[in-house]
Amino acid sequence: xxxxxxxxxxxxxxxxxxxxxxxxxxxxxxxxxxxxxxxxxxxxxxxxxxxxxxxxxxxxxxxxxxxxxxxxxxxxxxxxxxxxxxxxxxxxxxxxxxxxxxxxxxxxxxxxxxxxxxxxxxxxxxxxxxxxxxxxxxxxxxxxxxxxxxxxxxxxxxxxxxxxxxxxxxxxxxxxxxxxxxxxxxxxxxxxxxxxxxx
Numbered sequence: 001x002x003x004x005x006x007x008x009x010x011x012x013x014x015x016x017x018x019x020x021x022x023x024x025x026x027x028x029x030x031x032x033x034x035x036x037x038x039x040x041x042x043x044x045x046x047x048x049x050x051x052x053x054x055x056x057x058x059x060x061x062x063x064x065x066x067x068x069x070x071x072x073x074x075x076x077x078x079x080x081x082x083x084x085x086x087x088x089x090x091x092x093x094x095x096x097x098x099x100x101x102x103x104x105x106x107x108x109x110x111x112x113x114x115x116x117x118x119x120x121x122x123x124x125x126x127x128x129x130x131x132x133x134x135x136x137x138x139x140x141x142x143x144x145x146x147x148x149x150x151x152x153x154x155x156x157x158x159x160x161x162x163x164x165x166x167x168x169x170x171x172x173x174x175x176x177x178x179x180x181x182x183x184x185x186x187x188x189x190x191x192x193x194x195x196x197x198x199x
Contacts, residue, residue: 003023003051004024005027006055007058008057016189027039027046047104054104056112064115091120107150109147129148131146135156142166155191
């Protein structure tokens with residue numbers, strides 16, 4: 001199966017599919033962190049290359065609830081935030097990019113993002129499933145919403161542990177924090193390859 005993993009620099013999902021014998025390639029504006037098939041550039045350049053499966057992780061900065069407070073002026077909710085006057089435009093551009101991935105001519109698709117803003121859901125539709133790393137054997141919580149087409153929901157492989165760590169909130173500060181917070185967990189990548197690799 002030909003698999004395109006869009007907006008992935010880590011190579012984790014790509015490598016999980018390669019390990020199961022698939023022809024997988026990652027794509028991102030950044031170089032890959034793990035040696036393997038990778039296109040550095042816009043995914044729109046390679047989106048129509050005859051893929052069987054697309055797994056995409058579009059940037060979530062302007063799409064999710066986590067950044068909602070930065071859209072509006074705290075003193076006047078009808079105006080943009082004074083520090084981020086272009087954030088509404090950035091949000092709309094992020095939605096358009098999300099939709100290009102969601103509407104790509106590929107039969108099997110998974111678009112992954114964090115909990116979306118209500119306005120975003122109105123534009124891109126409701127997500128199909130929400131998964132957590134602890135569902136697949138890691139003691140962490142980091143909700144990932146999945147918009148699925150032509151794919152079954154991921155089936156959890158583990159029960160909820162007694163102790164769960166909110167990994168995102170405990171990520172070390174520094175210039176690489178955003179990468180640590182956005183990287184797909186290996187357990188979820190493995191579940192995608194195991195459960196969707198033969199679907």
